[in-house]
Amino acid sequence: xxxxxxxxxxxxxxxxxxxxxxxxxxxxxxxxxxxxxxxxxxxxxxxxxxxxxxxxxxxxxxxxxxxxxxxxxxxxxxxxxxxxxxxxxxxxxxxxxxxxxxxxxxxxxxxxxx
Amino acid sequence: xxxxxxxxxxxxxxxxxxxxxxxxxxxxxxxxxxxxxxxxxxxxxxxxxxxxxxxxxxxxxxxxxxxxxxxxxxxxxxxxxxxxxxxxxxxxxxxxxxxxxxxxxxxxxxxxxx
Numbered sequence: 001x002x003x004x005x006x007x008x009x010x011x012x013x014x015x016x017x018x019x020x021x022x023x024x025x026x027x028x029x030x031x032x033x034x035x036x037x038x039x040x041x042x043x044x045x046x047x048x049x050x051x052x053x054x055x056x057x058x059x060x061x062x063x064x065x066x067x068x069x070x071x072x073x074x075x076x077x078x079x080x081x082x083x084x085x086x087x088x089x090x091x092x093x094x095x096x097x098x099x100x101x102x103x104x105x106x107x108x109x110x111x112x113x114x
Numbered sequence: 115x116x117x118x119x120x121x122x123x124x125x126x127x128x129x130x131x132x133x134x135x136x137x138x139x140x141x142x143x144x145x146x147x148x149x150x151x152x153x154x155x156x157x158x159x160x161x162x163x164x165x166x167x168x169x170x171x172x173x174x175x176x177x178x179x180x181x182x183x184x185x186x187x188x189x190x191x192x193x194x195x196x197x198x199x200x201x202x203x204x205x206x207x208x209x210x211x212x213x214x215x216x217x218x219x220x221x222x223x224x225x226x227x228x
Binding site: 001041042043046093105 | 145147149153156157158159162202206215216218219220221222223
């Protein structure tokens with residue numbers, strides 16, 4: 001079946017630094033990548049949608065300059081949290097989509113900003 | 115906009131059946147999904163149902179769809195302690211073969227008691 005690899009699974013960084021999260025589709029080419037944020041005991045909140053080679057479409061209230069999304073190839077999308085602050089601490093999950101493959105989720109990244 | 119609702123908690127005894135319910139509002143929903151999330155992990159697709167189906171069974175899982183009432187349920191037969199997790203229902207619609215975002219419910223925390 002379709003597999004999406006998300007790295008790192010856990011990261012702790014200092015306030016003010018930037019963190020990059022990678023999402024790779026291992027055995028298929030993803031037409032669209034979705035990035036979600038999940039707060040403790042809450043549902044998934046869509047942050048942005050990106051299509052390969054295009055600029056990401058951000059949901060209302062998500063700062064595009066803070067959460068940089070790059071989808072340079074059909075198998076790789078990255079989310080960079082710039083100038084991270086403690087309130088950015090959260091669980092981030094990517095999802096890759098391709099017609100007939102459906103949605104495949106990464107295993108998530110736990111970000112802690114100290 | 116679209117809305118998907120679930121009850122937050124469900125407790126059952128090991129060996130009993132679990133029924134998790136979900137309601138949605140978007141009448142253009144094409145696919146309805148059930149995902150399982152264990153602590154600190156990503157989402158695992160359990161099953162999905164196409165909107166022109168009423169029922170789908172896959173081993174211990176049975177999905178029922180009442181399109182008129184926009185009600186979806188997931189029944190887990192012979193529930194085991196390993197089934198303890200958060201279960202999310204989600205809906206999406208296809209648009210000209212391209213991805214549309216998934217809209218998630220709030221998640222139901224299933225606790226299986228020994």
